[in-house]
Amino acid sequence: MTMRSGGARRLISLGIALAFLAARATAAEPKVKTFMAGLDFDHFARTIVWDGDTGSSALRANLVSARADLGFGKGLTLSLSAGLSLTGFDGLAFGTLPITLEYDASPMKGLVLGAGLEARLLNSGHFEIKAAGRFVSSFGMSKTWPLEGFSVEGEAKGRTNWMEASAGPRLAYILSDAFVPYLEVSVRWLRADFRMEETLDDLDGLETKRINGDLFYSVALGGDARVSGRLTLKAKAGFVPRAGGADSLASVGLLYAF
C-alpha cells in the first residue's frame, strides 16, 4: 500500500511541526535534563516494487546501533544512533545486465546513522499523546561476487543505500512509573537504491534499482519498561499493511540512564 504526493506533504508537515516543538522546547530551556545511552536492535521488512520493475521483491533490514537519548524536559527527547546494518534483498533480479543476476546472497552490510525526536503533545490523566519521528540512513559497503562458469573472468559488484523516515502520533497509557505501553501509527517514507555492476572481460553493464520515496503506513504496539533504577527496556512490534499481506517491523533497545 503506497501513496506519494499527498502523504509526502503530510509527512513533511509533521516533521516541521516536530522540529518547531523541539526548537521551542530547547529555546525555552536549553539544558539537557536527562541522558540515556545503550544499544538498539531494529528490524523491518518491506515488500517493494522497484521503479521500472513489474514484480515485487523484499527488502529486509536488521540494524544494531549504539543509541543516546537526550531529554530536554517537557516530554521532548532527541535520540541519536550509529551502528551497522544488514540488508537482504530476496528475489531481486537485475534483468537489464548482459547476464541477468538474481540476488540470493547473504545480506549487504552497511553503516547506519539515525536520529529520532519525541515530543509530548497532550497529557490527560493516564493517557499521553506524543508525536514521534525518526530518520535512519544506511550507507552500504560494496560487495563483490566472482562470476563463475563463464569462458572469461568476471565479477559482479553491488552496493546499496537506503533511508527511511517515519512520523506519527503515539498514544501512551501511563500504567505505572515502571511501564508505559503505547500504540503508534506512523507514515513511513522509504528511499533505496541498489547499484549492481557486472563485468565479463570486456563486456560490462550497470543497473541501478531505485525506489524513490514510496510511502507506507504502519501500526505498532510498544512499551517502555524500567527494568531497574537506571535501566530501561524499550520494545516495539508492528506491521505495515500492503496489498495481499503485511510486512513486519520490530525494535528492542536497552538504555542506561546517567
Added chain:
Amino acid sequence: MKVPAKRSVKAIPALLILLFAGLGTTDAGWIRQTKLGDRFLRRPARVQRFERPALRRGPRYAADRVLVRFKPGVADAYAEGLLRSYGFSSIRLIPRIGVYSVRTSPGASVAETLAMLRRNGDIEQARPDYRARLADTPNDEFFARYQYNLRNLGGILDIGPGFQFPMTAGADIKAALAWDAALGDPEVVIAILDSGVDRTHPDLAAKVVSPGRDIANDDDDATDDHWHGTHVAGIAAADSNNTEGISGVARNCKILPVKVMDADGNGLYSWIIDGIIWATDQGADVINLSLGGDFDDPFLEEACKYAFDRGVVVVAAAGNDYGGPVVYPAAYDDYVLAVAASDFNDQAADFSSSGPQVDVAAPGVYILGPAPQWYVGKGNLPYVFASGTSQAAPHVSGMAALIRSLKPELEPADIMKIIRYTADDVNASADRGRDDHIGYGRINMGRALVPYILK
C-alpha cells in the same frame, strides 16, 4: 562514392560463383528423409500441449513455506508441538519420510524461518519448498528423438540403417533450459539469407513474416527452389509446440526470407551484399548467413558493417573445409560471428573450417530440419538430416534472437560477447581457452539466458 581502382580489381574475384551447397552441407553429411522409409511417417502426438504464460522465471521457492525434518527419535507429537510453538499457521506431515510442510509465520521470510529452525538441535534439516514446473519441452514430433542439438539425453542417434551414433548426454546447446527464461519475442525477426524459404511448410508457414525478397531472380518472392534455406530457417525458428516436425531454437521469433542463392545453390557476392542491406533496412534483428566465399571483399565487409552499425547481429557459417581458413563473410571478425560445427559428442566436426576468426561452435552434424515437400517427394515427411556449418550457424542466430528478445537494449557487439563468453569450452582438456577450432566453445543458451544466482 568513388571506388578506388585497386579495390575494384579486388572485387572481381568476388563475382565468382559460391559453391554454397558444398559449404553448407558436407557430402556425406546429409541424408534425404526419403531413405528413412516409414520412420518418418506421421504419428499421433504423445505429449500434451502445455501453455506458458510467462517468459521469465519466477521465485525459486515458495515465499511462505518450508520443509522440516526432525532428527531420528524425536516423537511426532513433540515435533508438531515444537513447530506450533514457532507460530506456524499450518503444519502438515508428509508420511513415510517424516517431513513436515510448514507455512511460515506472517511477515517472516523463508530465510529467517530457516535460520531459526536450523538453530534448533532437534531438527535435522530445514529447507525451502522449491518450485517445480511442468516438464515444458516442446511437443514437436521429432524433438525428443532427433533434436539432440537442442537437448541431448544421450543414447543412440538412430537415423537409419548404417547411421546409428552413440551420443553424450549434455552435448547440446541447453535450449530446454534457456526456454525457461525466454521463448522469443514475435517482434524479433531473423533474416535467412539463403536459397529462400518454403513458406508453405507446416513448420514454417506461421513463422515467415513476408514473401521476402528474391535477389537472385530480382523479384519479391523468396520461395525456396533448392532446400537449404528452408532447412536453415527451420533450425533457427521452426514453429514449436505444434505437435509436428521439429522445434526451432527461437521458438516465437519470426523469419524473413531473403533469397541470395539460386536453384543450384550458387550465388554472387553482389546478391549477398544486396540481401544484407535489404534485410537490415527491413528491420531484421539477426541475419543468418549459412554461406560463404573464399575471397575477401571490401564491399561485402562494408555490408556487414552496415548491418552491425544498425543494430543487427550478423551470424555466418565458418565453412566446411577442415584445416582450411574461415570463409567470408564469417571472417569479418568485427561485425560477424563465425560459427564452427560440433557433433552429438561435443567434438569439433571433422569438416569444420578453423581460424582465429572462429567465435563459437554449435551442433552441425546430422541436424534434422524442414525441407520442401517437392524436394523429399510425395508421401514422405518434409524433413531431412543435414550436416555442415550451415546447420550450426542458425543455432547461434536463434540464440541471438532470444537474447535480443529478452534484452532489446543490447547492442550487437554485446550480444556477440554474451554468446562467446557463455560458451562451454568443450575441448578444454586438449586446448584450454579460446582456440581456432571451436572458438570459445559450444554455445550454451542456458548460461546466457537463465539468471545467474548470486550466492
